[in-house]
Amino acid sequence: MTIETVSETRSHGGTQGVYTHQSSATGTLMTFSVFVPDHVPGEKLPVLLYLSGLTCTHANVTEKGEFRSPCAAHKVIFVAPDTSPRGDDVPDDEGYDFGKGAGFYVNATQAPWSANFHMRSYIEDEMPQVLADNFAMADMDLLGITGHSMGGHGALTIALRNPARYRSVSAFSPIVSPLNCPWGEKALAGYLGPDRAAWREYDACALIDDGARLPDLLVDQGLADNFLEGQLKTHLLAEAVDRAGMEATIRMQPGYDHSYYFISTFMADHVAWHAERLSA
Template identity: 60%
Template sequence: MGATMETVSKAKSHGGVQGVYRHDSAITGTPMTFAVFVPPQAANGPVPVLWYLSGLTCSHANVMEKGEYRAAAAAQGVILVAPDTSPRGEDVPDEPGNWQFGSGAGFYLDATQAPYATHYRMYSYIVEELTALIAAQFPADMSRQGIFGHSMGGHGALTIALKHPDRFKSCSAFAPIVQPSTADWSRPALEKYLGADPQGWRAYDAVALIEDGKRFPEFLVDQGAADPFLETGLRPQLLADACASAGIPLTLTLREGYDHSYFFISTFMADHIAWHAARLAR
């Protein structure tokens, strides 16, 4: 499989272009679809890149259709990339009745256990293959990258940023799973993907990565106070405690009345994009 990219759709929006693209991934061994918004400023040269990682059950389409990011991305002059959340296809092992595992639930890791290790390699797909494709095919200034995401995608954004502080200048999250190795809706997935030894899960756990010495300049996290997963799956206080112990600045805001949905995300999307843009302008 190569790097040839197919254009699925393009539409003008806020002076820029919202596109959806597909390519055959050498890393996942499957076709992969992703969305990219290119702002009008890119007509004058490369612009910063902001990666958005979606949550459980989602694809590239959820934030594209409900995230309300294009006006802010156009105003700030940033490219926004929205990858899929897992490999997909008839040959990809899945548990169709389990929304917390398999299709739509790749957890942004590289699986080590059969039969998942062949295709479920979303960590390498994003940080290696899709990154190279964006650099080659879009007017992207790869020296100015930020990353953010929601829920499982917030987990992915935090862990990827912590492992690549030289690449990413900014990182934020909406309602992230901050310690997936102990959360009720992610621990079973980590065991299936990575094996029974919890030590093997620490590379994909933001709190554990901080405990093990990984650092990032600062984080921004928004969390809905009415989120039904707040106490059992998300537990942002664990991230706050880890950041405090490590001396990592964290702006954590509990938003009264907001839940886990895109109604919450879209409300604060422009704030996050502006926060990233300020740091990517440096």
């Protein structure tokens, strides 16, 4: 799978790249960013995937995430994909929370979304292959995953369905149970149809209740986040991991909101946490 280089810029002792490729999963041109710390020829580095939230592209975290300094220090490659297919031929919705910018990391089964909205396959299968084919220094056996909000939901559900593939899993202010919030109900009904049983594999709490397990988990959630009560409902994840007897560090951070001012504050902690678990 070939990629095109949009830009490669030196930053923090590494290279921040932006690339495009023709995706077979979505049938569209997809853009993603990769930060590669300096390394010696032949050296292999672990890879941390970051899934972004509603309305975002690769650019938000790439510009505001403050991950390059810790990733360079820990020698971790940082990959930021887009959140949905894009393009004039891709269907969209009037809302910011469905359609373009809101792929919810599912494989849609309902028309017209089922033609392009396969962000589950894109992240689970295609992105690792694109990285393996184009970034020789990426050790795809040392793979971690994280994300923010809708992307935190993506990171948790993808890892819970594929626990052997990801050595480390964390999330910033994740949507922990799409079955139990307006964002999730709108998106999963739209992409998957009305049968709520089909939604459970896209719900971190339901996956845990249905038996999925991770060895551990780090979650940061701001207590001044306007979406905490109505959409994110972090307590549902705390209750699910408690019922399951699963290790999880869920930190409620006083005063912090849902923005990149919050994410960037705790990014270095997350990168260090992943780096510890991704050391070969």
